[in-house]
Amino acid sequence: MCPDPAGVWNTAAMDNDRNVAVLGAGKMGEILAAGMVRSGARTAGQILIADAVEDRARQVGTRHGFSIAGTNRAAVQDAGVVVLAVKPKDIGGLSAEIAPVLGRSHLVVSIAAGITTGTLESGLGTGVAVVRAMPNAASSVGEGITAICPGSTANKGHLERARELLEGVGPVISVDESLIDAVTAVSGSGPAYFALFAEALVDAGVTVGLPRDVSARLVAQTMRGTAALVTQGGMEPAEVREAVTSPGGTTAMAIRELERAGLRAGVLNAVQAAFDRAKGLGGAGRQ
Ligand SMILES: NC(=O)c1ccc[n+]([C@@H]2O[C@H](COP(=O)([O-])OP(=O)(O)OC[C@H]3O[C@@H](n4cnc5c(N)ncnc54)[C@H](OP(=O)(O)O)[C@@H]3O)[C@@H](O)[C@H]2O)c1
Numbered sequence: 001m002c003p004d005p006a007g008v009w010n011t012a013a014m015d016n017d018r019n020v021a022v023l024g025a026g027k028m029g030e031i032l033a034a035g036m037v038r039s040g041a042r043t044a045g046q047i048l049i050a051d052a053v054e055d056r057a058r059q060v061g062t063r064h065g066f067s068i069a070g071t072n073r074a075a076v077q078d079a080g081v082v083v084l085a086v087k088p089k090d091i092g093g094l095s096a097e098i099a100p101v102l103g104r105s106h107l108v109v110s111i112a113a114g115i116t117t118g119t120l121e122s123g124l125g126t127g128v129a130v131v132r133a134m135p136n137a138a139s140s141v142g143e144g145i146t147a148i149c150p151g152s153t154a155n156k157g158h159l160e161r162a163r164e165l166l167e168g169v170g171p172v173i174s175v176d177e178s179l180i181d182a183v184t185a186v187s188g189s190g191p192a193y194f195a196l197f198a199e200a201l202v203d204a205g206v207t208v209g210l211p212r213d214v215s216a217r218l219v220a221q222t223m224r225g226t227a228a229l230v231t232q233g234g235m236e237p238a239e240v241r242e243a244v245t246s247p248g249g250t251t252a253m254a255i256r257e258l259e260r261a262g263l264r265a266g267v268l269n270a271v272q273a274a275f276d277r278a279k280g281l282g283g284a285g286r287q
Pocket of ligand 1: 023024025026027028029050051052053056072085086087088090093094111112113134135136137188
């Protein structure tokens with residue numbers, strides 16, 4: 001199959017404004033693009049996927065039926081919305097590459113941790129509407145949560161457009177940009193915190209005699225059940241803990257040890273460290 005003169009495959013007869021260029025066919029690019037199709041926000045053919053390594057775009061595109069763009073610029077030229085799904089360190093180069101083909105009709109949605117709307121706007125050129133978003137890894141199973149905030153020229157309509165696309169992977173909340181680094185530290189990195197705790201709990205189960213697969217199953221369903229108590233049962237996390245902790249009982253003994261080990265202070269310090277790192281990503285220490 002050959003690309004058309006703009007370098008885009010499979011894009012015949014599409015309404016360009018509805019097309020979404022996803023630049024970066026890595027983990028999040030694939031997850032978000034697949035979510036847009038799963039939710040019905042866009043058809044697979046309306047997603048134009050591009051990557052620095054064209055073969056990667058081809059693999060992801062083929063897997064989902066997306067249109068495969070030969071270059072970032074070709075994708076942008078054929079789309080109304082542009083999603084920047086590259087690492088923060090690559091945002092500068094990508095912005096410089098696509099700036100000449102961006103116009104006022106484009107909406108750019110960036111998911112790069114730590115990169116401010118101000119940085120994006122100065123790299124992409126004045127007048128381009130920018131929305132910054134922070135999704136998380138649970139997006140891959142449609143259970144993510146994404147925070148969005150507008151840049152200086154993005155209006156309500158732009159925010160709604162971004163919301164419609166990102167809701168394919170879970171709920172979307174609007175926050176002030178001053179809070180996005182805090183969101184990154186809580187829900188962006190959050191799946192890793194819960195996974196680390198779960199990993200330790202599985203090991204602990206093995207220590208007290210459970211076969212590993214049994215321990216893993218118990219932990220996975222307990223994690224899911226606890227989440228449901230909070231999200232569907234309307235309980236606060238503290239209420240769940242209190243409900244399970246009878247005076248002098250087994251849970252009380254366990255909680256005492258967790259507090260003694262400094263779990264609460266550890267979580268506070270961990271989130272502070274992630275927050276500081278997120279702020280640093282916007283500056284010299286990008287990775
Ligand atoms: N993973 C998460 O849970 C998560 C959560 C929230 C936000 N984010 C944000 O999502 C972004 C992407 O993360 P990821 O984990 O999906 O990264 P990833 O898997 O490394 O994907 C990024 C892809 O973009 C490609 N790329 C690099 N420069 C490019 C360019 N100029 N044009 C087109 N493609 C380019 C990369 O190619 P090379 O590998 O060859 O460089 C790679 O294939 C990051 O900014 C991150 O902060 C991630």
